[in-house]
Amino acid sequence: MLFNSFDFALFLPIVFITYWLIPSKKINLQNAFIVLASYFFYGCWDWRFLSLIIFSTVLDYTIGIYLNNEKSKKKRKALLWLSIIVNLGFLAVFKYYNFFIDNFVEVFSIFGIKLNITSLQIILPVGISFYTFQTLSYTIDVYKNKLNPTKNFFAFSAFVSFFPQLVAGPIERATNLLPQFHFKRTFNYNKAIDGLRQILWGLFKKIVIADNCAEYANYIFNNSEQFNGSTLFLGAIFFAFQIYGDFSGYSDIAIGTSRLFGFHLKQNFAFPYFSRDIAEFWRRWHMSLSTWFRDYLYIPLGGSKGSTVKKIRNVFIIFIVSGFWHGANWTFIAWGTINALYFLPLMLFNKNRRNTNIVAEGKLLPTFSEILSIVITFSITVLAWIFFRAENISHAFGILNKIFSSSFLSVPQKKPIELFYLIIFFLIIEWLGREKQYALENLQLKWNVISRWFFYLTIIVLIYFFNGQQQEFIYFQF
Numbered sequence: 001m002l003f004n005s006f007d008f009a010l011f012l013p014i015v016f017i018t019y020w021l022i023p024s025k026k027i028n029l030q031n032a033f034i035v036l037a038s039y040f041f042y043g044c045w046d047w048r049f050l051s052l053i054i055f056s057t058v059l060d061y062t063i064g065i066y067l068n069n070e071k072s073k074k075k076r077k078a079l080l081w082l083s084i085i086v087n088l089g090f091l092a093v094f095k096y097y098n099f100f101i102d103n104f105v106e107v108f109s110i111f112g113i114k115l116n117i118t119s120l121q122i123i124l125p126v127g128i129s130f131y132t133f134q135t136l137s138y139t140i141d142v143y144k145n146k147l148n149p150t151k152n153f154f155a156f157s158a159f160v161s162f163f164p165q166l167v168a169g170p171i172e173r174a175t176n177l178l179p180q181f182h183f184k185r186t187f188n189y190n191k192a193i194d195g196l197r198q199i200l201w202g203l204f205k206k207i208v209i210a211d212n213c214a215e216y217a218n219y220i221f222n223n224s225e226q227f228n229g230s231t232l233f234l235g236a237i238f239f240a241f242q243i244y245g246d247f248s249g250y251s252d253i254a255i256g257t258s259r260l261f262g263f264h265l266k267q268n269f270a271f272p273y274f275s276r277d278i279a280e281f282w283r284r285w286h287m288s289l290s291t292w293f294r295d296y297l298y299i300p301l302g303g304s305k306g307s308t309v310k311k312i313r314n315v316f317i318i319f320i321v322s323g324f325w326h327g328a329n330w331t332f333i334a335w336g337t338i339n340a341l342y343f344l345p346l347m348l349f350n351k352n353r354r355n356t357n358i359v360a361e362g363k364l365l366p367t368f369s370e371i372l373s374i375v376i377t378f379s380i381t382v383l384a385w386i387f388f389r390a391e392n393i394s395h396a397f398g399i400l401n402k403i404f405s406s407s408f409l410s411v412p413q414k415k416p417i418e419l420f421y422l423i424i425f426f427l428i429i430e431w432l433g434r435e436k437q438y439a440l441e442n443l444q445l446k447w448n449v450i451s452r453w454f455f456y457l458t459i460i461v462l463i464y465f466f467n468g469q470q471q472e473f474i475y476f477q478f
Contacts, residue, residue, distance in 0.1 A: 001044040001252045004206055004470065011041065016147070016260055024184050031154040031181050034261070038163035042127070045167070049125040052090060057160045059086060060348045064142045064149030064156075067071050083139040085131050094124055099328030126476050127167030127323060133161055133292055137288060138174035147175050153389045155181035166259040168475040170268040170288035177265070185262030194343040194441070197261030197456075199309070201440045202252030204459050208466045209426050210245030212419055213238040215469065220414060221389055224399050232399050241423055244273060246474045248287070252438055268401030271434045273381075273427075274359050277372035278342040279352035281381060287304060289325070293318050304347060315347055331396060335387040342380060358435050363435045422466065 015037045022030050040226050043050055063083045079182060105115050138159075141147040150156050158435070159178045165171075196346050220227055220235030227235070237275050253270035258265045272284035282290055294303075298318045316337070323336020346352040359374070360366040383400070390396035402408075433439030443452050 002470070002472065003250065007044070012257065012260075019261060020043065020187050023137050025297045025442060026181070027150070027184060029089075030185065031152075031158040034158045034163075034181075035161055036156060038158070038161040038166060041163040042161065042166055045126045046123070046285055049128075052125055052128065053131060053161055053272045056087060056090070056131065056135050057157050059083065060139050060160075061108050061150075061153060061156045063139055065151065067139070068149045069141045080143045082175050084136065089135055090170040091128060091132050094122055094128060097122065104303055106444060124185070130169045130171055131160055131166060133171050133289075134174075138178070139173075141174055142205050147178075150178060150182070152182065162258070162263070163263060164254040164261075168247070168254070168473055169286075170251055170254065170265055171292055172265060172288070177263070179330075180263050188262065191259050191262070195256040197440050197443070198252050198256030198259070198438050200456065200459055201438060202254075202256060205245040205249030205252065205426075207463050208245075208422055210242045210249060211469065211471045212422065212466055213242035213245065214471050215417055216414060216419065217242050217389070221391075221399075224395070227402070227413055229402040229405050230414050231412045232409065234390070234412045234414060235387050236403075238419075240273075240378075240382045240385050243385065243388070243474055244269075245426075245470075250473050250475065255438075267437050273378055273429065274374055274434055275377050276355045276359060277346060277351070277377055279341065279346045279381065280355040281377060282339070282343070283356075289322070293322055294334060297321065308348070309438055311347060312344065312407070315344055319343065331387045331390050333362065334396070335384055336375060336382045336391060342384070344359075350377050361435065422462070 001012060019030060020034055022033060023029070039050055039053075042053065057351075060083055061080050065078055067079050070079065101117055105117055109115075138147070138156075142149045150249055155178065157175065158181050159172075162172075163175070217238040219234050221230060221239070224232060224235075224342035255265045255268070266288060268286060269286050270279050270284040270287065275281035275284055301314045301317060303314060304311055314358075319336040319340035320333055321336070323332040323334070323339075326332045343352065346354075355373075359370055383403075386399050387393075387396045391401065431440045433442040436442050443455065447455070
């Protein structure tokens with residue numbers, strides 16, 4: 001069930017009305033209803049994979065209780081590893097089995113050895129990477145005594161399966177979301193209106209920006225041999241806005257929808273394309289995943305402490321694993337490696353925490369230096385996105401060879417003028433709202449009622465007229 005579908009337009013108000021008709025004192029009943037609604041939402045993709053979510057829920061709920069009761073360090077560690085191995089085992093089989101088998105066979109074929117190992121016809125369950133990391137954060141935090149395990153199975157089930165963020169995040173920590181299922185929720189009109197406003201902006205990002213950019217990005221990447229360097233770079237820019245509009249749009253809709261039900265999810269994107277260096281970009285892009293890897297992998301490895309060799313090792317591990325998390329393809333590993341190479345000089349020269357504030361905070365316009373930094377950071381990010389989007393490594397290098405050739409100076413062969421105007425409009429609104437959690441949050445503070453509603457109507461009209469071919473959310477494949 002897509003957020004930008006007619007099915008969801010029917011599903012959401014029905015669930016919303018039914019949920020708030022349940023007395024707020026009956027928290028368990030509200031939570032049970034959320035679980036049922038979430039299972040129905042997920043089952044619309046493929047009901048067979050509900051068994052995985054239910055199994056993961058029961059496993060980590062049980063392990064959490066045993067971790068709390070067990071005093072032996074050895075047994076507690078064994079319980080933690082049971083959770084890690086089982087959860088990552090499911091992820092490895094469904095997402096990475098064929099990748100490893102195919103590459104294993106290929107390596108042996110180089111030496112003339114033919115192995116009769118066949119890959120499996122496996123369907124990747126939607127959202128498995130997201131809810132796996134969410135449940136893992138729970139058991140790890142309980143193991144580290146950062147969180148008391150819950151004994152309320154309905155609350156834990158709702159935390160794991162909460163439909164707004166189930167299939168593509170944000171990846172919520174149990175320390176933030178789980179306690180919210182234990183407390184009484186009452187309807188708040190202002191929060192609901194704010195949620196609807198964020199949903200509207202998320203739909204604009206997805207339908208108007210991402211889906212229209214996808215049309216040109218797909219055509220250019222799929223026919224890259226026909227185009228010159230400038231057109232290919234333009235296609236990469238379109239993909240950059242496609243993936244940002246697509247994924248941050250999903251996050252906005254998820255966060256806004258959660259607010260309708262009285263829940264608060266953490267911000268997942270903080271206007272990353274206004275970053276002044278790659279370290280700032282990664283603090284602002286897919287923040288729930290970046291902080292997950294930071295807290296559960298990078299810091300346990302030693303982080304930025306220790307020898308220079310260890311620092312370099314940790315940077316490459318965190319970025320390569322992050323790339324591999326996105327998909328079983330060498331292009332994602334290359335994308336992660338490139339970002340590690342971007343990040344490394346900043347870390348080695350202690351410049352990675354240089355830009356922690358909001359760009360041009362309190363000002364309308366940035367300085368020339370800030371503009372230059374933003375343009376450079378965006379440009380190298382776009383070049384890295386080529387590997388993310390390309391079919392394989394040779395495809396990516398073929399595109400780069402043309403971009404770094406004299407044909408880059410030629411006039412682009414594709415010039416969708418309307419899309420340029422839409423992107424400019426989008427960037428202006430994002431820039432004006434960059435100091436808030438999402439772009440439109442600023443409207444209620446600075447604009448009068450007539451201006452606000454005129455703007456909302458404009459957004460709705462743009463969504464209606466630029467509603468092209470419906471595209472699945474990119475991160476559903478991860």
